Amino acid sequence: xxxxxxxxxxxxxxxxxxxxxxxxxxxxxxxxxxxxxxxxxxxxxxxxxxxxxxxxxxxxxxxxxxxxxxxxxxxxxxxxxxxxxxxxxxxxxxxxxxxxxxxxxxxxxxxxxxxxxxxxxxxxxxxxxxxxxxxxxxxxxxxxxxxxxxxxxxxxxxxxxxxxxxxxxxxxxxxxxxxxxxxxxxxxxxxxxxxxxxxxxxxxxxxxxxxxxxxxxxxxxxxxxxxxxxxxxxxxxxxxxxxxxxxxxxxxxxxxxxxxxxxxxxxxxxxxxxxxxxx
Numbered sequence: 001x002x003x004x005x006x007x008x009x010x011x012x013x014x015x016x017x018x019x020x021x022x023x024x025x026x027x028x029x030x031x032x033x034x035x036x037x038x039x040x041x042x043x044x045x046x047x048x049x050x051x052x053x054x055x056x057x058x059x060x061x062x063x064x065x066x067x068x069x070x071x072x073x074x075x076x077x078x079x080x081x082x083x084x085x086x087x088x089x090x091x092x093x094x095x096x097x098x099x100x101x102x103x104x105x106x107x108x109x110x111x112x113x114x115x116x117x118x119x120x121x122x123x124x125x126x127x128x129x130x131x132x133x134x135x136x137x138x139x140x141x142x143x144x145x146x147x148x149x150x151x152x153x154x155x156x157x158x159x160x161x162x163x164x165x166x167x168x169x170x171x172x173x174x175x176x177x178x179x180x181x182x183x184x185x186x187x188x189x190x191x192x193x194x195x196x197x198x199x200x201x202x203x204x205x206x207x208x209x210x211x212x213x214x215x216x217x218x219x220x221x222x223x224x225x226x227x228x229x230x231x232x233x234x235x236x237x238x239x240x241x242x243x244x245x246x247x248x249x250x251x252x253x254x255x256x257x258x259x260x261x262x263x264x265x266x267x268x269x270x271x272x273x274x275x276x277x278x279x
Contacts, residue, residue: 037153039205040239043278046091050274052105052251053084056267058136060170062185063261064123071263072119078134078172079113087251087272099146101162107138107268121172122183132174138266140253141165142231144213146197155200160213164191164229166255168264187257187264191215191229209249210234227257237276245276 058074074080089103111134118128126132144162171184195213202208214230235249252269 038155038201038207038239039242040207040237040245040276040278041153042242044093045279046089046093046276047278048087048089048247048274048276050087050089050247050249050272051084052087052270052272053082054251054253054268054270055082056080056109058109058264058266060185060264061262062122062170062183064183067120067123068261069121069123070119072121074109074111074134074136074170077113077115077117077119078111078132080109080111080134080136083107083109087274097148097151097158099148101142101144101146101160103142105140107136107140109136110134115174122185124181124183126172126174126181127176130174130176132172134173135169135171137167137169137171139165139167144193148197154204155198155207157198158196160193160195160197160211162193162195162213164193164213164215164231165189166191166229168255168266170264185262185264187259187262191227193229193231195231205239207237207239208235209237224260225258228254229256230254235272239276243278245278246274247276248273 056075058080059071060074061069061071063069072078085105085107087103087105089101092100111132113132115126115128115130115132119126142162142164144160146158146160148156148158150157167188169184169186171182173180173182193213193215195211197209197211199207199209210233212230212232214228216228217226232252233249235247237245237247239245248271250271254267256265257263
């Protein structure tokens with residue numbers, strides 16, 4: 001009986017020692033529970049910077065003094081080429097379902113070419129063969145509010161209300177036998193927009209997000225005035241930690257307007273890559 005008691009004590013001591021030694025190892029590794037948000041979803045401030053490399057299709061027509069303007073393609077007529085632009089964004093999230101969004105894209109194109117056809121811009125005729133210099137300066141701002149009516153630890157879905165403030169200026173200068181000509185067309189103002197957003201985490205640190213916002217004034221209201229603005233963005237994000245991530249996506253920005261006899265169409269589509277910082 002003494003031997004049995006001694007053996008039982010020995011095995012109990014071995015078990016206690018094993019349990020003591022294994023406790024620190026268990027404390028070092030604690031698997032993520034299903035109730036915890038995915039990596040990158042615990043923050044109050046998010047900032048991003050992404051170089052965008054779109055291809056562009058842009059046309060403009062501007063009349064003045066009762067002289068109708070021609071439809072001018074800014075690439076084929078004025079020699080503008082595709083460029084790269086920074087996309088800057090800031091997001092404030094006071095609560096999980098509420099986000100205030102701000103973004104800014106400074107878009108600028110320059111052209112220098114010999115005109116292959118005669119064009120009328122802002123009441124002035126630019127003859128074929130003239131050497132023309134042109135500038136498109138487009139500042140695109142977005143101020144928005146997002147409410148996520150679906151919130152899960154592996155994704156969310158919501159709607160977006162925003163104002164897109166657009167400031168577009170096109171200037172065309174040329175040397176002609178009659179002397180230098182310099183004219184510009186300018187359109188600016190806030191554009192309200194509505195849309196939606198959805199995000200899904202394929203794994204706890206990698207997400208796929210899609211969002212679309214837009215606005216349209218149909219021709220049926222007044223044939224002299226119409227406008228549309230559609231912004232589509234699809235991207236993936238890899239979060240190294242809750243504070244740092246990288247993203248890659250594809251964005252399409254489509255702006256068009258008709259104001260009496262002035263019109264413009266600007267379509268930019270392309271890939272972008274960037275970094276995300278959160279606090």
